[in-house]
Amino acid sequence: MTPTDWLLLILVMGLLAVTLRPSLQRSLQWGAIVTPLASIIGSGFLVIVPLLGRTVGGDAAWAMLIIVIAAYGIGTILRFNILHAEPLLRSAGSTDAIFLIERGSNILLSVAYVISVAFYIRLLAAFLLRGLSIESEFAANVLTTCILGTIGVVGWRQGLHGLERLEKYSVTVKLCIIAALLAGFAYFDLGHEFDNSSLAQSSSSLWDMARALGGMLLVVQGFETSRYLGAEYSAEVRVRSMRTAQLLAAGIYLAFVMLITPLLHWLDFDATDETAIIDLAQHAALVLPFMLIVAAIMSQFSAAVADTVGAGGLIAEETSRKLSPRIAYLLVTGLAIILVWTSDIFEIILLASKAFAAYYFVQALVALQATGHLHTGVRCWCYRLLFGLAAIGLLWIVIFATIAA
Numbered sequence: 001m002t003p004t005d006w007l008l009l010i011l012v013m014g015l016l017a018v019t020l021r022p023s024l025q026r027s028l029q030w031g032a033i034v035t036p037l038a039s040i041i042g043s044g045f046l047v048i049v050p051l052l053g054r055t056v057g058g059d060a061a062w063a064m065l066i067i068v069i070a071a072y073g074i075g076t077i078l079r080f081n082i083l084h085a086e087p088l089l090r091s092a093g094s095t096d097a098i099f100l101i102e103r104g105s106n107i108l109l110s111v112a113y114v115i116s117v118a119f120y121i122r123l124l125a126a127f128l129l130r131g132l133s134i135e136s137e138f139a140a141n142v143l144t145t146c147i148l149g150t151i152g153v154v155g156w157r158q159g160l161h162g163l164e165r166l167e168k169y170s171v172t173v174k175l176c177i178i179a180a181l182l183a184g185f186a187y188f189d190l191g192h193e194f195d196n197s198s199l200a201q202s203s204s205s206l207w208d209m210a211r212a213l214g215g216m217l218l219v220v221q222g223f224e225t226s227r228y229l230g231a232e233y234s235a236e237v238r239v240r241s242m243r244t245a246q247l248l249a250a251g252i253y254l255a256f257v258m259l260i261t262p263l264l265h266w267l268d269f270d271a272t273d274e275t276a277i278i279d280l281a282q283h284a285a286l287v288l289p290f291m292l293i294v295a296a297i298m299s300q301f302s303a304a305v306a307d308t309v310g311a312g313g314l315i316a317e318e319t320s321r322k323l324s325p326r327i328a329y330l331l332v333t334g335l336a337i338i339l340v341w342t343s344d345i346f347e348i349i350l351l352a353s354k355a356f357a358a359y360y361f362v363q364a365l366v367a368l369q370a371t372g373h374l375h376t377g378v379r380c381w382c383y384r385l386l387f388g389l390a391a392i393g394l395l396w397i398v399i400f401a402t403i404a405a
Helices: 003-021 028-040 043-055 059-091 099-133 139-158 165-191 206-214 223-228 237-267 276-284 290-316 323-341 345-374 377-400
Strands: none
Touching: 003 165, 003 276, 003 290, 028 165, 028 223, 028 237, 028 290, 043 059, 043 099, 043 206, 043 237, 043 276, 043 290, 043 345, 059 099, 059 223, 059 237, 059 345, 059 377, 099 139, 099 223, 099 290, 099 323, 099 345, 139 323, 165 237, 165 276, 165 290, 206 377, 223 237, 223 290, 223 345, 237 276, 276 290, 290 323, 323 345, 345 377
16 A cells, blocks of 8 residues: 555544544534435435546536536525425415425425435445456346345334434545545645546537436435424524535535546546446545445445435325335335336436436425415515426426436
């Protein structure tokens, strides 16, 4: 190992010593931030580089900026609903429009969670097998099936509350590893004068690039989890924590994509897979691929568990407890297994992006309903214009988004 590798390891250990302090882990604000942050900086962080490399080439940083701005705008809708729609929903009857629309969004979110669980564990399997020097789609699908089956059975027999506790610690470890990644790539870029002159620019049309970027919505999804933490945190805390999580995630994504751009010329765009970031990381420092594999395994498992719990709870609620959460866990993991065997990982990304876009679209409709109850005059029409434009954009993603080719 080189001195750079040792310095990066020391950096990770130092950050872990600071961030794993009990006082921070017990902090109310950190607890509210960590759930949306865990979801936003999860699978997307691992696949965004090959996706952007295939889609826009040297314009990756600009494309990432567009994605995070769009995500922040969608987050604004969710934050509006936390403050203004939730009180209306608590007093709404079962036949009120806002109640029916909200129920439809919960069903869509359950579907989106099923797809994301399949994606999370399939990506975990790919990174784990890559660490073992095994490259086989069949083996990855078998391993994914075994892990999903285990999650489903444990959830059915014992519930998943014990597994949920892993989330906070895995996120902390992942963030420390990301800090080391950024430092490693920054050191490499400084030594190469941030040269990306050999990187080809995209030849795709603006329409095709827009469709492909719409298919990447999954990479910045996750902030909506704050919407469903009302039993633990006040509306004000959830709004503040969601905004903080989105801004932190946006900064990390932008810095990461900008710093890794000079390495993209090593990416084989014709043979790119979901673990391509490992090949790029080894050019910056030998220790980084190992760190990436550890981060991928921890973050994907915890994210899959969290979404399984979320989907199971929503299914139980929407079926009026005719399906218990424990049975719903089996249903979620069973459907995820079917999806893994019938789609490749990039198709699953597209399906998940469309499913979350559909959910956000319905949340925009909820916000539109809430404006009519809470505002009048010019302010009301400004809100309606903004939410209406957002709804049109999200519906466009549902219809036209495609896989990065």
